[in-house]
Amino acid sequence: MAAKVITITSGKGGVGKTTATANIGAALAKGGHTVACIDADIGLRNLDVVMGLENRIVYDLVDAVEGRCRLKQAMIKDKHIPGLFLIPSAQTRDKNAVSPTDMIRLCDELRSEMDYILIDSPAGIERGFRNALAPADEVIVVTNPEVSAVRDADRIIGIIEAEEKGPAKLLINRLNPEMVRHKNMISADDVVDLLAIQLIGIIPEDKNVIISTNTGVPVATDGKSLAGEAYRNVSLRLQGNTVPFMDLSKGSGLFGLISNVFGTGE
Amino acid sequence: MGKKNIEIKGIRDGILVEISSGDWKKREKELLDHIKNNKQFFKGGRLALDVGSHKLKTDRLASLRNALSDQNITLWAVKSSSLVTERTAQNLGLSIRIQQSTAEQQGEFPSSTIEGEEAVFVQRTLRSGHKIKHVGHVIILGDVNPGAEIVAGGNIIVWGRLRGTVHAGAKGDEEAVVCALQLSPTQLRIADKISISPAEDRKVEPEIAQLKDGQVIARNWNSRSG
Numbered sequence: 001m002a003a004k005v006i007t008i009t010s011g012k013g014g015v016g017k018t019t020a021t022a023n024i025g026a027a028l029a030k031g032g033h034t035v036a037c038i039d040a041d042i043g044l045r046n047l048d049v050v051m052g053l054e055n056r057i058v059y060d061l062v063d064a065v066e067g068r069c070r071l072k073q074a075m076i077k078d079k080h081i082p083g084l085f086l087i088p089s090a091q092t093r094d095k096n097a098v099s100p101t102d103m104i105r106l107c108d109e110l111r112s113e114m115d116y117i118l119i120d121s122p123a124g125i126e127r128g129f130r131n132a133l134a135p136a137d138e139v140i141v142v143t144n145p146e147v148s149a150v151r152d153a154d155r156i157i158g159i160i161e162a163e164e165k166g167p168a169k170l171l172i173n174r175l176n177p178e179m180v181r182h183k184n185m186i187s188a189d190d191v192v193d194l195l196a197i198q199l200i201g202i203i204p205e206d207k208n209v210i211i212s213t214n215t216g217v218p219v220a221t222d223g224k225s226l227a228g229e230a231y232r233n234v235s236l237r238l239q240g241n242t243v244p245f246m247d248l249s250k251g252s253g254l255f256g257l258i259s260n261v262f263g264t265g266e
Numbered sequence: 267m268g269k270k271n272i273e274i275k276g277i278r279d280g281i282l283v284e285i286s287s288g289d290w291k292k293r294e295k296e297l298l299d300h301i302k303n304n305k306q307f308f309k310g311g312r313l314a315l316d317v318g319s320h321k322l323k324t325d326r327l328a329s330l331r332n333a334l335s336d337q338n339i340t341l342w343a344v345k346s347s348s349l350v351t352e353r354t355a356q357n358l359g360l361s362i363r364i365q366q367s368t369a370e371q372q373g374e375f376p377s378s379t380i381e382g383e384e385a386v387f388v389q390r391t392l393r394s395g396h397k398i399k400h401v402g403h404v405i406i407l408g409d410v411n412p413g414a415e416i417v418a419g420g421n422i423i424v425w426g427r428l429r430g431t432v433h434a435g436a437k438g439d440e441e442a443v444v445c446a447l448q449l450s451p452t453q454l455r456i457a458d459k460i461s462i463s464p465a466e467d468r469k470v471e472p473e474i475a476q477l478k479d480g481q482v483i484a485r486n487w488n489s490r491s492g
């Protein structure tokens with residue numbers, strides 16, 4: 001095995017990177033893959049909360065990097081899904097405790113044992129982002145369909161291109177079809193048209209996401225929610241499958257084909 | 267011993283390191299070793315590099331920047347006589363001008379036989395946050411996205427969709443023009459005149475914008491006069 005390292009990042013904060021990491025990780029692991037999710041947001045750790053593993057943390061990423069524990073000891077097994085692991089970030093330590101080379105070394109150590117390594121990146125272009133980007137084989141940029149988030153996504157896509165880690169893939173999160181219909185939200189088409197990179201998924205606005213954050217069970221593991229379905233589709237596309245995009249405009253429950261620009265880009 | 271391979275100079279904006287020619291990997295190591303041996307001096311500092319004729323692609327420059335960032339040093343500018351290196355530096359968001367080196371740099375270019383026809387050609391989409399500033403004309407093969415900016419002493423030609431901010435004739439040339447396959451800039455300036463794109467959707471057709479009686483006028487490329 002040789003893991004693929006996928007970094008999940010964004011220009012603007014709070015657009016759904018951590019939620020996406022937890023859900024894509026869960027969906028890939030449910031599909032029988034071994035997956036390590038790394039929380040690279042030092043100082044603001046929360047992937048552990050979203051995955052419901054907070055109370056199991058003994059060692060973290062910085063402990064592993066600084067040699068206070070073996071990497072294995074910092075890996076927390078998921079409660080429900082076999083093959084899913086979390087390497088939590090440190091809570092209150094020096095943001096510079098981890099360097100890009102540390103991250104490359106750490107991922108290389110994991111590669112032989114995992115199918116996928118997902119890195120939850122902090123937003124922005126600071127050191128934490130560089131750490132998350134350095135080991136990436138593939139990058140997913142998350143944005144909301146909102147002018148300022150898209151603008152920041154564009155900027156980060158440019159930086160990823162300059163670092164020769166591109167082309168990044170696009171995940172549009174919190175799309176509200178009702179609002180798009182009433183022209184109160186930019187459409188997924190418009191976002192794809194501007195950013196001109198390949199679309200890997202559209203996740204609808206879904207209150208189940210917020211509920212699941214509280215219970216620590218990602219929606220991707222729940223058969224019924226629309227967002228869960230969308231995340232499972234993302235994981236299938238990451239594995240190289242062609243999966244039609246859900247027709248969100250018809251309201252919940254009805255899945256169909258969208259017959260337009262999706263899938264352009266590369 | 268001859269001239270040192272690594273020369274350290276203090277400049278207004280921090281520290282300038284001049285790197286002599288030869289094997290890049292060796293020079294890079296010498297630089298990093300020197301920094302490690304003089305941690306206190308470099309710590310937390312801003313560093314500019316003059317790499318001379320070293321031709322550096324993105325992976326090399328990015329890995330050096332990461333190595334410097336590991337040492338808590340910010341690389342902010344790279345000066346080079348190699349166009350490849352200059353482009354790499356620009357792509358990485360680094361400055362390629364140190365102090366008032368503009369004039370000096372231009373002296374190094376072979377002088378154009380046709381007066382006033384100097385242009386830069388950029389073959390990629392300018393994304394938000396990218397800025398291009400040039401004394402002559404600027405030609406983009408790609409889109410100019412919202413949040414990107416071009417300032418040109420001469421004309422601006424965009425073979426793509428222009429949705430960012432552009433300023434042609436920035437030094438006062440009222441004859442300067444802006445052309446694009448789709449002209450819907452956030453803001454367009456020619457010389458000292460400003461126009462803001464009408465909010466409604468623009469036609470998707472090649473247009474040219476220029477000054478007429480002190481006003482910015484955009485017209486279909488085909489119906490232009492003269």
Ligand SMILES: Nc1ncnc2c1ncn2[C@@H]1O[C@H](COP(=O)(O)OP(=O)(O)O)[C@@H](O)[C@H]1O
Nearest residue numbers: 013014015016017018019174204205206209210
């Ligand atoms: N599809 C969605 N529908 C509703 N709420 C969402 C959705 N995706 C994310 N959220 C909420 O948005 C907030 C920010 O998400 P998070 O994943 O922490 O973002 P980031 O990691 O980018 O800062 C959280 O409260 C999360 O529950």
Ligand SMILES: [Mg+2]
Nearest residue numbers: 017018041046
């Ligand atoms: Mg987060």
